[in-house]
Amino acid sequence: MGLLKEGSSGAFTTTHATNIHNALLGSSYNNHVRPSDVTNISIEFVLFSLNDLDIKSQTMSTSGWMTVRWEDPRLVWTKSSYGDIEYIYTKQNKIWRPELIIDNSVEGMDPIGNDDIFFKVKNTGEVRWDPPGLYVTHCDIDVTYYPFDYQMCKIEVTSFAFTTEVLTLNKTRDTVNSEDFNENGEWIFYSSRVEERVLEENGEKFSKLEFQIVFQRRPGYYLTNIVYPVILISLLTNLSFLLPTDSGEKISYILTVLLALAVLLTLVGDSMPSTSKHTAVIGIYISIILMMAALGIFITVLNLRLYLNTDQTDVPKWLQCFTFTVLLKINCKSKKVEDTKLQLVCEDDEMELQEINDGRKSLKRMMNHRSNTPVVPTEDEFPFECKEVSVFLDYFFFYLFNIVTFIATVVLFIIIAVCDVPPI
Template sequence: MTAKVGLSLMSINDLNMIDQSMTVMGWLTMEWGDYRLKWEKANYDDVDQIFATDRDVWKPELFIDNSLDDVSILQGGNSLFRVSNTGRVDWEHPRIFVTTCTVDTTFYPFDTQECAIGVTSSAHTVEEMKLLHLWENISVKDLVENGEWIYVTSRVETSVIKMTTGKGEKEYSLLKFIVVLTRRYDYYVTNVILPVITTSLLTILVFILPVDSGEKVSYALTVLLALAVLLTLIADSMPSTSIYVSILSVYLAYTLVMGVLAVGLTVLVLRIQSHDSEKPVPVWLHKLTRRLFARGACWKGFFCCRNRKEHLNTALKSSNGGHVGKYGYDQRRGFLMYSWSQIAEILDWFLFVLFSWSTIIVTFAFMVILKVGSTFY
């Protein structure tokens, strides 16, 4: 025989990422034929249908395949069976469905999830009873709006599951009612993404904080602790699984690493700043500062906008009444030498420029991947 099953949804109660479960409320509509229940309505005062309980008529032994709280056989309870004179039996079974759902958090909070409710038989093999879908999709005519999830679409899949018993392998018919939901991300943009981005931008401000303020290290540590707290809060709302890694978690890890680097580099800048001014600066540090730090950060403009030799000649003219003569090596070298405090200042500005560009580029890339990637996933 064949039995047709349809699912109607009334509400989407919860989609729990931690427990990997979905809770919905609705009812199953089942329809099958029983030739033993046929009658001629002319012989019974034109009665074409009656109502009966599960104690009076036969019903398929069905259960929810992926249920979490109740895997028992679907019972009639107080619901009635509508029996037609043609032998067709209709049964509507209301229920709260709590089923497993593997949540993909890759594009959280712009994610779209697919969760299924599986209906199969516990007693009748596919040769004895075949399950068919009553409708092409899940009925959502009575579905109420959910505050966190938006219903997108649904579909019904038919398949066969195999079970090994003492008498060999048996096949049972399986119906999967798959509902596709997408998350409302407005709340998460305001309460998750925006705080993370703003806190990561605060990290770069440590490099323009004056050394004389004495607050550089404490400021860097405060921002680092804020990032660690945000990472902990978001991690607590995600499942403890390595099957799917959230891009947002990767971005948080990146900002945490940048915060740690900011603390270490701030300590290095303070170490250079407090160095004994009587001790000469090593030649290699001069070269590194002049060729990398100052040039890369456009220090005072001339390193990236004008030729260094031209700036040197300008400086020599200003110190010698507007004339450039033949100057010795020591005099020319003196204009290219920096003190410890100047090196610390240039390094601070270089790190500010480096962290600013890297944070902006990486943040923009991650946000584009999150939003665009979830659309095509």
């Protein structure tokens, strides 16, 4: 530092600043030569905003800047000799700087910074560089618990030209600086972490920093526009079994519900990434409801054939046994048998069925049923017509489908509430 001339201390003047630049950045300074044998670079990432987190393309766009610091012994001066000037500013093409790139960038791999950015140089030789940027990086999206999901995305900063033998990247702090973060309407900044890594390439090792950021989705919009409609439409599927057969609208009604579910499944699928690595739980739920709607159409068609059977006494043997074993228990809470007719009092609407001509046979059959020893009746003994059995089946499947829908919905929310934990 013999080039520096002693002078009296005083306030800042352009002369003093110019003398510092001339003394330090003269012909003897080579900006292509690193300042020391092993240069330690400290980096801090200041996150300003989350511009976009695209689930479909699996990219994250953020705005912020890197605060990069290192020591250059060639840039040291005595404050008292230059008017107590502690800092000077110079462009990045004047002094040495590390070549840093965003390793997981999806919009080019150009080095960070440009020639118009100033460096802040302290009299102790510390150099501070604050290159701002718009960082568009790849993000591995996990939509398993969509729309109550957390997403962890990374910004990977790597030394491009210098190996770990001559340059190391060190974290300034353990987390991303989010003091100036602007809130996003879709995502909440949840947590962050900084990890020091080593990148191996062609037998050489390069220092790397990973800035890991976790965002939590705001679920309000998706609850209103996806989750609630799916649950409501699934309940509408079950109502098709309560629709009177004589109305002639059972098939058209359940087909309309099936198409509505298919549209919702398409909307959810359009917002999901085109990958098989992760499957959304809500997508599985909608698929189950869609399958139940398709099964409901199949059951309704068969039940209509039974209801419109020309021979109303032609009830299959297995269905007769199923009626006494299951359907009557589900549909009726008490049975009254008279000498000339059998009356069933139902839980909901107390529907009365037709009279049974043979009272003695009906009494014997009902007593056997009450004693929990069901007897397979003959065609002459079975007291119900096909229409009546069809009504019993509608109520049975209405209760069954409601139970399955309730269990599937509860399991969906339990999985989302219990299993969904933030990555860090």
